[in-house]
């Protein structure tokens with residue numbers, strides 16, 4: 411049995427029978443999509459990572475040895491989902507400015523494998539649960555320590571001061587669904603649908619061709635390739651060198667305008683305007699504004 415939760419730090423937590431790990435968004439899906447079904451070592455590595463011995467095929471339990479045989483179809487449908495629903499820039503023209511949650515209908519009505527996906531979701535049990543709220547930490551390490559001390563002290567005093575514990579708990583935790591499944595291949599479908607639900611985009615890394623969730627949304631390369639070298643910087647340097655003076659001036663102007671817009675969005679957000687109101691004021695779609703606000707926060711987290 412695997413347990414999965416999408417928490418307020420916008421990470422998935424996956425709990426396997428023996429270990430607990432906080433995972434990147436879409437990790438199981440992107441790992442599965444990167445597998446070469448003809449490479450037995452790679453497929454076994456995947457199964458071992460998640461300690462998986464049994465998989466489901468056509469609704470029936472089969473040995474995990476069968477994975478290479480069913481992998482190509484599963485990958486093809488998952489890839490279709492990413493391309494239709496989650497990709498930025500989108501793979502098709504109609505999807506420009508259409509957020510993932512709204513692109514989903516196109517996939518649902520046009521893909522002929524609804525039955526396969528329905529069966530995967532049948533094996534997932536949803537349980538209401540709570541998860542630590544991101545705003546509790548404010549991304550600072552010192553704050554986490556402070557909060558942990560506050561928590562233990564409230565817990566120790568729970569007999570004399572029951573209201574203190576109640577107050578701390580309501581400050582700390584918020585509502586979240588926890589998903590449990592004994593079908594490892596249900597997890598990629600769950601992950602991709604959660605990304606769509608939360609309007610989180612996916613990008614294909616131009617270097618290694620793997621999918622990843624770009625944070626902020628204009629990140630070009632996956633974290634692995636960014637660690638491998640400063641490819642992204644090289645890419646922009648190269649591009650800049652090849653630009654004509656007019657193109658450079660146009661880019662500078664775009665950058666200035668973008669920065670001005672970002673400052674305006676940040677200011678309005680700080681003044682307490684909602685995403686919807688900000689979108690109306692700056693003349694953009696609400697999801698676009700939400701992505702920018704989210705991107706700002708996650709780039710701060712990375713510092």
Ligand SMILES: [Zn+2]
Nearest residue numbers: 615618632635
């Ligand atoms: Zn990469």
